[in-house]
Amino acid sequence: MKGKADKSEPVLSPDRLLPAEGLPLRVARELYESVKDLPIISPHGHIPVEWFAQDKHFANPTDLFITPDHYVTRVLHAQGVSLSELGVGQRDFTDKQARDAFLLLGQHWFAFAGTPMRYWFEDSLVRVFGIEETFGPETAGKIYDELNEMLKAPEFSTRALANRFNMDFVSTTDDPVSDLKLHDKVNADPGFKPFVAPAFRPDKYLEPGRADWPQSVRALGESAGIDASTYVGFTEAMRRRRWYFKDHGAVxxxxxxxxxxxxxxxxxxxxxxxxxxxxxxxxxxxAARLRAHLFNDQARLAQEDGLVMTVHPSIARNYDAASYANYGADIGDDIPQRAEFVEALRPLLNEYGNNRDFHFVAFTTDETVYSRELAPLAGFYPSFYIGAPWWFIDSPDAISRYFSAVVPYAGFTKLSGFIDDTRAICSIPSRHDMNRRITASYVASLVCDRRISMDEGLSIVRYEVVTQPKRVFKIGQAQL
Known part of the structure; x- marks a missing residue:
């Protein structure tokens, strides 16, 4: 029996994240209703392709909601919970340990108040699993048991969920030496709706200061069928692998x-x-000078193969040395740093920025650069687009500030469209729905201020949800 709330009002307000009342609320409701059921376009994310290839069934609710999601584990770690208690880096995590981890989430639920993680989780409980009981310390065990039983059903496998979520396009994140056979396998299934595209992530091959860089270069050459031990050979290996990815659907x-x-x-x-x-x-x-040159080379290669270039700079990765040693990368201890785009990108944009067929999408966690650097750059260069709020600023308040900071300078046509940047599959529809509500609210403010008409508002929200991400990331019918 699915849990039901005792309160008369719904757990999820139908007007969540919309204006409080009056004309702005009525306008935002109409705008949101016009886009709420449109397909999900997800050009940047971290769902492992293996999940779709295996049609993964999650072992338990912790395996689904906690262990793979560093947005969640970092908050619990800040409350003094060991990452090992949450299953991070653990090969033999028992059913009892998994249930205990979920109880820890309930115990520390107050720590998530006001965070987007709470919003996504509560939205998933209701809209994906039909559980309307309020989550917290007293109910975590009961809800765990209900979820655990439901996860055994066929409709909660990864492929079934993606179909149910109305996903049209989803991009993984992949090593340039990957053979991409799993992507081919998934996309060959006529019963699976989304196109799963690989994404070319060459970071470690562009960092010559890394101790393992020579080994990475050799591996790149082997995958490309060429000796990459010289600069000329390395560049050719990169060219071949980028085309290989594009031929397999990468954008x-x-x-x-x-x-x-x-x-x-x-x-x-x-x-x-x-x-x-x-x-x-x-x-x-x-090493830093050579890395800058190799990074510039990626833009030069994009002039040939047409791959969109997305950048996520200025993050201190794996900041906590002990956690990195014990658990590895991507555990939630990344820390934002001050970002600088104008001078850093001057050589690249002076050389390629006026090519309107080249698309360069700049993401940041430093909100101070939105109106000072990114919006003016996007407002001039035809190639330049402003990435949606990401990682630490992937939240309702920051998304609202993003629109206010960049639209007046660059307009809606120079935004990236939403990206969910997640490895937590059930949060994908929650994140996209959150963005659609905030987009509707922002556009409603323009309508109510009589800066645009209602018809224009309806066109804009649809453009931002579907048309713009397809256009910016060059997602065409060949993929969909």
Whole structure:
């Protein structure tokens, strides 16, 4: 029996995140209703393709909601909960341990008040599982048991969920040496609705200061069928692998470095520094200069193959040394840093920015650069688009500030459309619905201020939800 709330009002207000009352509420309701059921376009995310290839059934609610979701685990860790208690990095996590982890989520539920994680979780309980009982310390065990029973049913496998969520396009995040056979397998299934596209993520191959960089270069060359031990061979290997990804449905390359420096070296110096790095003899300054050159090369290659270039810079990755040593990467201890785009991207944009067929999408967790740097850049360069709020600012308040900060300078046509950036599959419809509500609220404010008509407002919200992400990320009928 699915849990029901005792309160007369619904657990989820139908007007959540919409204006409080009056004309703004009525306008926002109409705008939201016009887009709430449109297909989900997800150009950037981290759902492992293995989940779809295996049609994964989650072992238990902790396996679904907690362990893979570093948005959740980081909050619990901040309350003093060990990541091992949440299943992070644990190979043999028993059923009892999984249930205990879920009880810990309930015990610390107050810590999630006001966070988007709470919003997504409560939305998932109601709209995905039909559980309307209020979650908290007293109900966590009962809700765990209900979820655990439901997860055994066929309709809660990953493919069934993606179909149910009305997903049209979803992009994974992939190593350039991947053979992409699992993507081919998934996309060959006529009963599976979404197209699952790989995304080319070459970060570690562009960081010559890494101790393992020579090994990565050799692996890249092997996957491309070429000797990549020289700068010329490496560049050709990158070209071949990018085309390989595109031939398998990729629409973008994704990049996350400490900064976005993009200055080019002379060909002679690039060859010399590459040789030094491959031999393991390069200092930090030269490694940074070579990385900037290799990053610029990715933009140059995009002029040939047409892959969209997305950047997620200025994050101190794996900040906590002990946690990284014990649990590895991507556990929630990334920390935002100050971002700089204007000078860092000057070489790249001066060379490629006026090519309107080149699409460059800049994401940030530093809200101070939205109106000062990103919106003016997007307001001039035809290639430049402003990425939606991501990671630490993927929240209702920050999304509202994003619209206010960038639309007056760049307009709606230079936004990226929403991206969910998640490895928590049940949060995907919740995140997209959240964005649609906030978009409706912002556009409603323009309608109520009589800056645009209602008909324009209806066109804008549809454009932002479906048309714009398809256009920016070059998602065509070949994929869908």
């Amino acid at each position: 973008l390359s994704d990049h996350s470095h400490a900064d976005l420096r993009s200055g080019r070296l002379s060909d002679k110096e690039a060859r010399l520094l590459f040789a030094n790095a491959y031999a393991g003899h390069i200092d930090a300054d030269d």
